[in-house]
Amino acid sequence: MTYAYLFKYIIIGDTGVGKSCLLLQFTDKRFQPVHDLTIGVEFGARMVNIDGKQIKLQIWDTAGQESFRSITRSYYRGAAGALLVYDITRRETFNHLTSWLEDARQHSSSNMVIMLIGNKSDLESRRDVKREEGEAFAREHGLIFMETSAKTACNVEEAFINTAKEIYRKIQQGLFDVHNEANGIKIGPQQSISTSVGPSASHAGLQA
Amino acid sequence: IRHPQSSTQQIKQELLDGFHFSIFFKEGQGPTATNHGQCCSGVRRGTEGSPQTGTPEHQDLQMPTFQPGTREKLLDSLVPALLTKPISSYATCPGQASDSAVHSITSTITSILFTWPLENTSVCYQPPQRSSFRIKLAFRNFAWPGLDVEDHQELVLGQLVLPEPNEAKADDPAPPPGQHTLTMPALEPAPPLLADLGPALEPESGAALGAPGYLYSAPGPAPGEGSPPATLLEPQSASESPSPSSGTVKNQPLEEMPDIATFPPRLLAEQLTLMDVELFKKVELYDCLGSIWGQRANEGNEHVAPTVHATIAHFNRLTNCVTTSCLGNHGMRARDRARVVEHWIKVARECLSLNNFSSVHAIVSALCSEPIYRLHETWAAVSSKSTKHLKQLCKKDTAVKRDLLIKAGSFKVATQERNPQRAQMRPRRQKKGVVPFLGDFPTESHRLDTAIPDDLDGNTNKRRKVRVLQEMQLLQVAAMNYRLWPLEKFVTYFPRMEQLSDKESCPASWSPNHSRPVTSCSGWDPTGMLFRTPALHHPSPRS
Numbered sequence: 001m002t003y004a005y006l007f008k009y010i011i012i013g014d015t016g017v018g019k020s021c022l023l024l025q026f027t028d029k030r031f032q033p034v035h036d037l038t039i040g041v042e043f044g045a046r047m048v049n050i051d052g053k054q055i056k057l058q059i060w061d062t063a064g065q066e067s068f069r070s071i072t073r074s075y076y077r078g079a080a081g082a083l084l085v086y087d088i089t090r091r092e093t094f095n096h097l098t099s100w101l102e103d104a105r106q107h108s109s110s111n112m113v114i115m116l117i118g119n120k121s122d123l124e125s126r127r128d129v130k131r132e133e134g135e136a137f138a139r140e141h142g143l144i145f146m147e148t149s150a151k152t153a154c155n156v157e158e159a160f161i162n163t164a165k166e167i168y169r170k171i172q173q174g175l176f177d178v179h180n181e182a183n184g185i186k187i188g189p190q191q192s193i194s195t196s197v198g199p200s201a202s203h204a205g206l207q208a
Numbered sequence: 209i210r211h212p213q214s215s216t217q218q219i220k221q222e223l224l225d226g227f228h229f230s231i232f233f234k235e236g237q238g239p240t241a242t243n244h245g246q247c248c249s250g251v252r253r254g255t256e257g258s259p260q261t262g263t264p265e266h267q268d269l270q271m272p273t274f275q276p277g278t279r280e281k282l283l284d285s286l287v288p289a290l291l292t293k294p295i296s297s298y299a300t301c302p303g304q305a306s307d308s309a310v311h312s313i314t315s316t317i318t319s320i321l322f323t324w325p326l327e328n329t330s331v332c333y334q335p336p337q338r339s340s341f342r343i344k345l346a347f348r349n350f351a352w353p354g355l356d357v358e359d360h361q362e363l364v365l366g367q368l369v370l371p372e373p374n375e376a377k378a379d380d381p382a383p384p385p386g387q388h389t390l391t392m393p394a395l396e397p398a399p400p401l402l403a404d405l406g407p408a409l410e411p412e413s414g415a416a417l418g419a420p421g422y423l424y425s426a427p428g429p430a431p432g433e434g435s436p437p438a439t440l441l442e443p444q445s446a447s448e449s450p451s452p453s454s455g456t457v458k459n460q461p462l463e464e465m466p467d468i469a470t471f472p473p474r475l476l477a478e479q480l481t482l483m484d485v486e487l488f489k490k491v492e493l494y495d496c497l498g499s500i501w502g503q504r505a506n507e508g509n510e511h512v513a514p515t516v517h518a519t520i521a522h523f524n525r526l527t528n529c530v531t532t533s534c535l536g537n538h539g540m541r542a543r544d545r546a547r548v549v550e551h552w553i554k555v556a557r558e559c560l561s562l563n564n565f566s567s568v569h570a571i572v573s574a575l576c577s578e579p580i581y582r583l584h585e586t587w588a589a590v591s592s593k594s595t596k597h598l599k600q601l602c603k604k605d606t607a608v609k610r611d612l613l614i615k616a617g618s619f620k621v622a623t624q625e626r627n628p629q630r631a632q633m634r635p636r637r638q639k640k641g642v643v644p645f646l647g648d649f650p651t652e653s654h655r656l657d658t659a660i661p662d663d664l665d666g667n668t669n670k671r672r673k674v675r676v677l678q679e680m681q682l683l684q685v686a687a688m689n690y691r692l693w694p695l696e697k698f699v700t701y702f703p704r705m706e707q708l709s710d711k712e713s714c715p716a717s718w719s720p721n722h723s724r725p726v727t728s729c730s731g732w733d734p735t736g737m738l739f740r741t742p743a744l745h746h747p748s749p750r751s
């Protein structure tokens with residue numbers, strides 16, 4: 001299926017906050033291995049529609065490899081969006097956000113859109129981090145914020161799509177150079193330059 | 209489809225022919241193999257004196273004797289039931305087993321893949337003049353899921369058996385002294401594809417996982433008692449040793465540190481592989497399960513999965529070394545850095561040729577991470593050939609590719625060399641080992657635990673998890689195939705290599721004299737590999 005753009009995302013955050021579940025929920029179970037024998041499917045993908053444009057989201061999941069720091073960092077390169085996830089029932093996952101953010105900012109494109117996600121909102125009775133705290137953190141660091149439940153699918157679509165909208169908005173503003181894949185954005189295979197939006201088309205970028 | 213029994217008989221005959229045993233088994237004497245070739249004829253023998261037959265119908269089977277010089281070949285060709293070390297390393301120990309050797313040998317755990325056959329289905333050999341232990345052999349027919357049915361494999365398993373203190377119990381199926389405290393009742397006996405293994409895989413199953421000596425490897429033989437050279441690289445304690453060899457070199461006097469580029473790529477790749485192999489062979493498979501590995505984040509659980517942590521520490525150290533060697537010296541010019549980058553690309557290619565997917569991943573990740581990738585002038589000075597090679601490496605350095613490469617080549621390596629004569633005919637380099645990137649396994653089992661919906665009977669994921677473990681275990685067997693020896697110079701060098709801290713290597717604060725720091729969004733993409741071909745890696749069932 002053809003697409004206007006491909007956006008690359010990464011999902012980061014502490015162990016056990018539900019990164020893989022979010023991805024699975026969003027990709028409509030299409031993240032399942034082709035068959036039982038495949039180990040190591042690294043990303044899920046799904047098409048979304050933003051402003052009448054087909055956009056393919058390619059989402060990389062590194063759950064279980066959080067301690068391989070160099071790996072996580074190599075994934076930052078060329079990501080246009082990051083979902084930074086914590087678990088609203090475990091405060092320590094919220095406390096670690098600063099270091100995740102620091103890492104992401106150091107190793108990624110400065111334009112990377114970061115969506116802060118407080119996951120497991122279905123577990124209201126066990127809530128350990130107030131919604132307002134998440135909002136305040138996001139405001140302070142210039143992130144978008146949502147609470148989601150990968151279990152009930154609440155807000156999951158919105159989280160991925162709102163991130164895409166923000167990236168798209170930045171493209172239109174000319175903040176992203178769409179010709180430079182290091183920014184995590186790729187023009188679709190059948191798209192000529194004339195079909196890309198915004199002033200960014202005139203940015204030639206530093207190609208090797 | 210070959211009949212399991214006939215193929216088992218065939219291997220047995222091959223094995224015996226290969227070693228010119230003085231007495232042969234008779235064809236068709238073995239009991240009918242019922243399930244996965246649960247094996248052949250049985251002869252048990254006391255530690256001293258006359259052979260004792262396991263079953264009456266095998267009275268005519270005699271203890272084969274080794275021709276001089278063939279014992280080592282046999283030992284090398286065996287798949288050890290204890291995976292920590294090749295069985296030959298024990299067999300070359302002095303005849304009198306020391307306490308520590310006893311300890312490590314008796315820590316043998318019946319493993320999920322290589323279920324040890326029932327008592328009367330294995331064959332015991334006693335190496336001449338090695339009366340302190342016997343080698344128990346068993347033949348297993350083994351169908352690897354995903355391989356063609358025609359393609360099922362036969363394994364010859366070897367297990368060292370220490371003498372019973374009480375001779376009267378020589379043919380008792382009970383394990384040697386000490387072993388009973390270390391085996392896992394919950395896992396034994398385990399069927400080949402163990403849908404019913406589930407209880408043992410759950411964290412609640414404390415009886416199995418909490419068994420003494422299970423979560424933590426038994427210590428190896430004491431230093432200086434005839435360990436093979438490779439054991440020089442063993443971490444003394446997985447949780448305390450961030451790199452495989454730091455324990456051995458910490459207190460050595462400082463010498464001039466040579467440049468990393470003074471080590472030829474092949475040598476560097478071999479030494480890194482050796483370190484990776486030693487760590488990988490020690491990985492406790494269960495530690496990679498989400499139920500164990502997932503606990504590490506909880507407070508007070510920092511000690512879980514020490515063998516996995518040790519591997520990760522080494523991995524991170526290697527990536528840091530790559531970064532540091534490219535950035536570390538502020539006097540370096542872009543061209544100097546380019547030579548170092550080229551050197552590491554060569555090393556990564558050598559690692560790939562050694563099937564060391566762990567080091568390939570570490571090196572490629574480091575080269576493609578921001579601190580190095582952003583160095584325009586450096587990359588401009590890197591030869592186009594090297595850039596092309598890096599691009600090729602990036603293509604192969606994905607989990608799916610690794611999985612395919614491993615499945616295509618390495619599983620067979622683990623099992624094909626059972627005929628030592630035939631193996632001898634092949635050039636040595638064909639007997640390849642393999643080291644996977646460990647991170648692929650916890651990711652997979654994490655996903656199975658948390659994200660992949662199970663089917664109605666709840667067994668599909670359990671089977672998949674067991675399969676992940678089986679795959680790892682087979683790879684640990686394949687890892688035995690490496691024939692590499694540590695180079696003292698490198699063993700002392702690697703742990704002492706300077707390492708930049710995160711802050712020092714991050715673009716914001718690092719500013720070398722002779723390189724122009726650039727902003728991270730500058731669009732430099734020397735390999736064009738920031739996007740991998742979606743068609744190749746897309747997990748959609750359509751493909």
